[in-house]
Amino acid sequence: MKNTSKVATSFLAFILLILAACQPKPKKEEPHEEPREKVKPPEQIISLEESKSLYDNYTRNRVDIIQQFEKEQHEDDNFRVARFNSFDYKTIKQYIAFIEQEAEAADVDITTLRFYFANYPNKENFPDGRKIVHPRQNSLFVVPTMNVDGEDYGFYIGEDGKAKLIKDAVGAKGIGQRSKQNNKSYASMVPISSAPPAVNGGQSLALDKGSSGPPPNGDY
Numbered sequence: 001m002k003n004t005s006k007v008a009t010s011f012l013a014f015i016l017l018i019l020a021a022c023q024p025k026p027k028k029e030e031p032h033e034e035p036r037e038k039v040k041p042p043e044q045i046i047s048l049e050e051s052k053s054l055y056d057n058y059t060r061n062r063v064d065i066i067q068q069f070e071k072e073q074h075e076d077d078n079f080r081v082a083r084f085n086s087f088d089y090k091t092i093k094q095y096i097a098f099i100e101q102e103a104e105a106a107d108v109d110i111t112t113l114r115f116y117f118a119n120y121p122n123k124e125n126f127p128d129g130r131k132i133v134h135p136r137q138n139s140l141f142v143v144p145t146m147n148v149d150g151e152d153y154g155f156y157i158g159e160d161g162k163a164k165l166i167k168d169a170v171g172a173k174g175i176g177q178r179s180k181q182n183n184k185s186y187a188s189m190v191p192i193s194s195a196p197p198a199v200n201g202g203q204s205l206a207l208d209k210g211s212s213g214p215p216p217n218g219d220y
Helices: 002-022 048-074 089-105 166-170
Strands: 084-086 112-119 138-148 151-157 163-165 211-213
Touching (some): 151 166
Antiparallel strands (some): 084 211, 112 138
């Protein structure tokens, strides 16, 4: 009788185990994502009408002068004045992430992005060997700034990992500056070993080499 009772108890336990295994498992709750807050347009957004007006102002006040200058200098009837400079969207996102990373490591805050007007040389290649697609064209390059004593200055990262002011590397007798007496570049007069830190080491944060040229048909 005792054996029969043990068998019955074991069988009942087995049945309950099977029934428990057959029960549907509760679904895991998916992580709930809060809806993103809608981004407001910056105050600096301008209307299409204003952008067209600015574009036309440049056409009237700059394009003909540049075209005439280039023709006098090079007699190149095929030269077309650049009207824009563009960077791949992924490049811009990577650039923002990169300078934020470098600024955080240097323990400084980026205050602005400064867009400098530039002009490409009349050469086939940049110093690093990359092809210049539009020689002599106007362009832009970007520099992040930091605030020092109430003023914003462009900066780069020195070999010691600290933020350095660009003006201290390229200003006065720095990179690319010329002597009034002999019109020679100071940078070319100094031995390479004693050149400014932006030449020998450190990390530049200036972004250039976008795509410049006349506008595509249909923009303006």
